[in-house]
Amino acid sequence: MINLLTKLVLKPLARAVYRPVIEGLENVPRKGGVILASNHLSFIDSVVIPLTAPRQVHFLAKAEYFTGTGLKGALSRGFFEAIGAVAVERGTYRSAQASLQSALEILEADKAFGIYPEGTRSLDGRLYRGKTGVAWLALTAGVPVVPVALEGPEEILPVGRRIPRVRKVTVRFGEPLSFTELHGQARSAQARRQVTDEVMRAIQELSGQEVATSYNELPKAA
Template sequence: MKLILRPRVAGLRNIPRSGPFIVAANHLSFFDSIFIALLVPRPLYFIGKQGWLESPGLKGRLQRLFFRSVGMISVDKTSGTGTMAGLELSLKLLAEGKGVGVHIEGTRSPDGRLYKGTTGTAWLAMRSGVPVIPCGLTGTERVHPTGAKRLYVASFDARFGAPLTFPDRRGQEDDRRARRAVTREITDAIAAQSGQEYVDTYADTVKSRM
């Protein structure tokens, strides 16, 4: 990745040298979580869709092997129970001092803009009290456009911002308004790193209309 794609990376000093942390990023390409995990100097476990581990045949077996090797946390996003199980597993990893990565929009942006964040990241931050590192990606959609069958040689940018902490919100994770306020603060910090236009609508909602 570093030799061929030559990513421009800034702010890695903001990743804690020890202890738990959350990397919250925007989402432009299927490979975003892999790129981030390769760039961050510590092991990072990413939340991903369970469907990625359920494809049939040889391709499916290779896909499962790959995603498990990069530490993907499987989440069934079709049910509230499945989503909560993924959050609880993430909380356990944080309690063990590990890093967890999330794409705050929950899905890839349909047009390159930054969409309204889901509140799971805020729930994790408020429940655990660990720092959230905002990550802004730019240009990864050129490396792997939506629907592409292969990777293209194109550079991209990854910027990691200063850690966010929410000591005044600790223990308020069950308060819907508190979760939304923290989510917006994290999303604004990501936008500051990526330079994207913000859209106060869920990306999934836009995709369902397209």
């Protein structure tokens, strides 16, 4: 029922209002487990991708989006469930491991999973070094990785803004990357780094972003 709501209401409405430019839909496998690895420019990225992809894409989302009370809580929960979000706890090493396990279960169920290898949003528009969770998932589950490039979502929902604006957005789905020759080597740091770097190169080729050589870390609290 929820998936039907997304197909019949949310996707047509979003496309009618925002008229997104969508390229490479044929590159997304319609069946089987697959990872969609994207650059990350705005909170709304996890809405843009599910509403433009040719199949349901699951993202991990903070548990708080699903536990609110009253009408606001119900609307939040209903919306995130409709776009395929999966509730997880965040903030600790244990929760990070649990998140990877949740993602692995999604892939093993032959579903599509979305991930941002940079880890957090880029506030300056550059593409930061990828973290190797995407490689661990690809090598453990033995699934392809489709690179995704977003352009413009940061204009729809800039940092600090609550209500989305109507702005142009482009979504590019690249050709799937297969790592069958490395399947089973998820414990190898070298293999994980190799796969992650290849995924990031593919994202950069699609996005044209300037590359940052460092990781994109959240600023430490004063």
